[in-house]
Amino acid sequence: MTELGDRIARWRARGERVALATVVATRRSAPRPVGSKLGVSEGGELLGSVSGGCVESDVAVQGAEVIADGAPRLLTYGIDDDQAWSVGLPCGGEIDVFVERFEGELPDPYEPAVVLTVLEGERAGERRIVEPEAIDPGPSRVLELDGERVFAEVLGPAPRLLVVGATDTAEELCHAAKALGWRTAVADPRAGLVTRERLPSPDELVAAWPDEALRRLAPGADTAVVVLTHEERLDVPALSTALRSDAFYVGAIGSRRTQERRRERLLEAGLGEDDLERIAGPAGLDLGAYSPAETAVSILAEVLAVRAGRSGGRLVERSGPIHSTA
Secondary structure, three states: HHHHHHHHHHHHHHHOOEEEEOOOEEEEOOOOOOOEEEEEEOOOEEEOOOOOOOOOHHHHHHHHHHHHOOOOOOEEEEEEEEEHHOOOOOOOOEEEEEEEEOOOOOOOOOOOOEEEEEEOOOOOEEEEEEEEEOOOOOOEEEEEEOOOEEEEEOOOOOOOOEEEHHHHHHHHHHHHOOOOOOOEEEEOOOOOOOOOOOOOOOOEEOOOOHHHHHHHHHHOOOOOEOOOOHHHHHHHHHHHHHHHHOOOOOEOOHHHHHHHHHHHHHOOOOHHHHHHHEEEEOOOOOOOOOOOHHHHHHHHHHHHHHHOOOOOOOOOOOOOOOOOOO
């Protein structure tokens, strides 16, 4: 969303008006989740996606019309449409897309808030930002509020990736995670390694011992911790602190022999067997990864799978829905 906001600002600076299309609801197998956005400039430029390419061309046409007449519209696309062969969703799903002339600013996606946008009637397109407590807990969704149909877009802190060990793999991990919109940090007590020249991607660099750094960074339920140091004097305090936190993922690289030695040290440090079962070690999915960039893909893939409650296996072998219905 940050990139789209920057692009919208540039379009406006050129004197162009802008339309914004947002997925407000999905049914069955939808290619993009609720909240996905497509920006359309008056000059015909596009940024973002509402369907991964299935209906973007029609949404762009609708966006141009909205820019011209200023009237927002709520569109539905699905395999049963009359236009199914030209702009339908071949995956068999259905999506509702709200298209409006957009004259405000996109909110910071990292700040907890709920953006309420009226979808129908005379006030269609009007929006206001409220505190998360103003609506019942839940994901972004369409709801009835004060007699109006409203899209409630729930924003909040992006997931975090905390990496211990200022290695080349740390840089690749943070680079990939930032492309997903995650906040990232790297910690290492060796100050000579924790530099912007070596690590340009992380949002935050911390030159401190792992236990001190993790206490400072305070991993919570939205946080994945990956330990890349591969050295007991750093691994043990890093993992001890991470395992005592609410981090949803704790991973560590190293051979199986290294993992066994590390488990012994962690038990000596006072952790229990249940704590050690939380460690993903060796970290990553079995992708045959070798280079730092490949290793980062392997580890981040496992992090995403754990976060989604998935096994991380091949989709061709999955019998259930491909996309989450949450």
